[in-house]
Amino acid sequence: MLNLLKLEWHKHHMARYFKSFLFCIIGIYAFMALISLGSKNDVDGAMSSFKEFMSLFNIISNITFIIFGSVILSRLIISEFRTKTMQVMFTYPIQRKKLLFAKLTLAYLFTVGSLFANIWLMQIITYFLQPSLGLFEGTVTLQDLIATLPTTVSNSLMMGAIALIPLIFGMRKKSTATTITSAVIIAFLINSTVSNGSETFSLTNVVFIPIILSLFGIAIAYLSFRNIDIKDVG
Known part of the structure; x- marks a missing residue:
């Protein structure tokens, strides 16, 4: 399996996506900084604490990397079915299940790793920039960063699984556009927020919803290769 993952990595030149990952980090943080600094003099400032700052940052990151994951998924699987490369x-003298499972695993791990690295790096950057920029009220301590680690890990794992859901739509028409479009809809639907001025609500705040959706994403991934050894892919 490890050899298959390495082959898929090199075959699809996955290292080039690190540039896209870097652009995502810069874009998201610049957007967050503009919102935060632009509202500093408002009576009801958008960022009153590190927790609130990271809450909005996580929402934007989740949306971005679910879509990012669908792009990877399209590249590794959907496009290869569409162009008959699959x-x-x-x-080849290798089980179809094993081959497709390796592709799904690579897409999942890349999405999870990118989202986790994005959030963790941004927290570290915030830790160093907060004293000079004052992005929100209060300070950030190392204890604050460590305290977010379990949530960051669980969120990344669940969002990576949710990013597999667009597979069911993309495989129907063998369309990368459909895959990415469905990912956009899913990402915004799950991470959209409603506010009454004092409190905000998001579907991700209801613990069992992202858990159910992540299990659904895993189930879709499993069903995509369960019968692939006997299925006519022509």
């Missing part, structure tokens, strides 16, 4: 690969 048919050629299925003639």
Whole structure:
């Protein structure tokens, strides 16, 4: 399996996506900084604490990397079915299940790793910039960063699984556009927030909803290759 993952990594030149990852980090943080600094003099400032700052940052990151994950998924799987490349690969002396599972695993791990690294790096950057920029009220301590680690890990794992849901739509038409479009809809639906002025609500705040959706994403991934050894992919 490890060899398959390495082959898929090199075949699809996955290292080039690190540039896209870097652009995502810069774009998200610049957007957050503009919102925070722009509201500093408001009576009802947008950022009153590190927790509130990271709450909004996590929402934007989740949306971004669910879509980012769908792009990876489209590249590794959907486009290869659409261009019939997958048919050629299925003639290789290797189980179809194993091949498709390796692709799904790579897409999942890349999405999870990117989201986790994004959030963790941004927290570290905030830790160093907060004293000079004052992005929100109060300070950030190392204890604050460590305290967010379990939530960051669980959130990344669940969002990575949710990013697999667009597979069910993309495989129907073998369309990368459909895959990415459905990812956009899912990402905004799950992470959209409603506020009454004092409190905000998001579907991600209801613990069992992202858990159920992540299990649904895993189930879709499993069903996509369960019968692939006997299925006609022509």
